[in-house]
Amino acid sequence: MNAGAWLELALRPAAGPGTVMAMVRELGSPTAAAGADIPTLMEAGLSRHRAQRFVEPVPLELRQRTEAWLERSDHLVVTPADDVYPPALLQTTDPPLALFVVGDPDYLAWPGVAVVGSRRPSPSGRELAEELGRELARAGLVVVSGLALGTDGAAHRGAVAAGGPTVGVLGCGPDRIYPRRNVELAEAVAGAGAVITEFPPGTGVARGHFPRRNRIIAGMTLGTTVVEAATRSGSLITARLAAEAGREVLAVPGPVRSPTSRGCHRLIREGARLVEGVEDILEEVAPGVAAARPTSGAAEPTSAAEAEPEGLEPEARKLLGCLGFEPESVDNLVERSGLTADTVSAMLIRLELQGVVESAPGGRFSRVATGARP
Numbered sequence: 001m002n003a004g005a006w007l008e009l010a011l012r013p014a015a016g017p018g019t020v021m022a023m024v025r026e027l028g029s030p031t032a033a034a035g036a037d038i039p040t041l042m043e044a045g046l047s048r049h050r051a052q053r054f055v056e057p058v059p060l061e062l063r064q065r066t067e068a069w070l071e072r073s074d075h076l077v078v079t080p081a082d083d084v085y086p087p088a089l090l091q092t093t094d095p096p097l098a099l100f101v102v103g104d105p106d107y108l109a110w111p112g113v114a115v116v117g118s119r120r121p122s123p124s125g126r127e128l129a130e131e132l133g134r135e136l137a138r139a140g141l142v143v144v145s146g147l148a149l150g151t152d153g154a155a156h157r158g159a160v161a162a163g164g165p166t167v168g169v170l171g172c173g174p175d176r177i178y179p180r181r182n183v184e185l186a187e188a189v190a191g192a193g194a195v196i197t198e199f200p201p202g203t204g205v206a207r208g209h210f211p212r213r214n215r216i217i218a219g220m221t222l223g224t225t226v227v228e229a230a231t232r233s234g235s236l237i238t239a240r241l242a243a244e245a246g247r248e249v250l251a252v253p254g255p256v257r258s259p260t261s262r263g264c265h266r267l268i269r270e271g272a273r274l275v276e277g278v279e280d281i282l283e284e285v286a287p288g289v290a291a292a293r294p295t296s297g298a299a300e301p302t303s304a305a306e307a308e309p310e311g312l313e314p315e316a317r318k319l320l321g322c323l324g325f326e327p328e329s330v331d332n333l334v335e336r337s338g339l340t341a342d343t344v345s346a347m348l349i350r351l352e353l354q355g356v357v358e359s360a361p362g363g364r365f366s367r368v369a370t371g372a373r374p
Helices: 004-011 017-027 030-035 038-043 048-054 060-069 105-109 123-138 151-161 180-192 209-219 234-244 259-269 278-285 287-292 314-321 330-337 341-353
Strands: 075-078 099-103 112-116 142-145 166-169 194-197 223-226 248-251 357-360 364-367
Touching: 004 030, 004 060, 017 030, 017 048, 038 048, 075 105, 099 105, 099 180, 105 194, 112 123, 112 151, 112 209, 112 234, 123 142, 123 151, 123 278, 123 357, 142 151, 151 166, 151 180, 166 180, 166 209, 180 194, 209 234, 223 234, 223 259, 223 278, 234 248, 234 259, 248 259, 248 278, 278 287, 314 330, 314 341, 330 341, 330 364, 341 357
Parallel strands: 112 142, 112 223, 142 166, 166 194, 223 248
Antiparallel strands: 075 099, 099 194, 357 364
């Protein structure tokens, strides 16, 4: 793929995507914009100061570093001139001028769904994110996320486990995987799909990069699903950007006292689609896929509380009946069940090993919904 003038413009230090796109439209092509002098740019609408900054050349070190990075066969640049450039991203107000890609660029043009959320999800939130990633990939949709710790990583892992496809979007250069703990995951994502970024090689991590990364996640997908998010989570920025781009916003509800549920509940109050499983996502963003998915002939229980593991002893069944989906302390469970503290503690351990109960911070416990169990 010949990046040409688009890459030249993307590497210029002061030529932002919005300004460049405006000049490309005014002057007729990226080649004309890249070769324009200051008077031409001023005639096209830029102030003298902005025109002077626009023509600043690409730093030699950056040019050499980018050329060296592109020498590998699985490293390439995708620009708006390429067929594999995400078509949905082109419809946004400031699409990236270049995407640095590691992996298979063909997946960028596939329909996708973003799955984002807390960097410190609950055990059930992590399991659900992984389940959504796995099921969306099996349905043939690209799972897009930010390769962050927590929810992002879980969604990518689910998609990788299903054989992909998945795309990870970085907030730094393609040679600076962040966080470092996810280097192996990034390699797996590139093998099952692609890792992309608009930041050229050598670009480090900066706080201002993540909103720019989030706009790509939101802009290239059919919809954004938020699994868990606090009220000041970056995932809510992604959701807002998705809504501004005219894409669907979906959110998973959670326990009312959980801080990581508040962001999702706010989104639902504001009109986001409530998500309990992958079918809710498919019905919203890809109804044709949802209609084609086979369904089981088995009847589902009317609630997760009605579905209990077989063979539970009476006391364990009694304790389970005292547990809800919001974490409870051992003291509360002792009081509710009438069992001794030692009995309750021992049974909680056994139920957790069976995947029926999960622990929460502070020595509390809650039930696991049957649909969330692997």
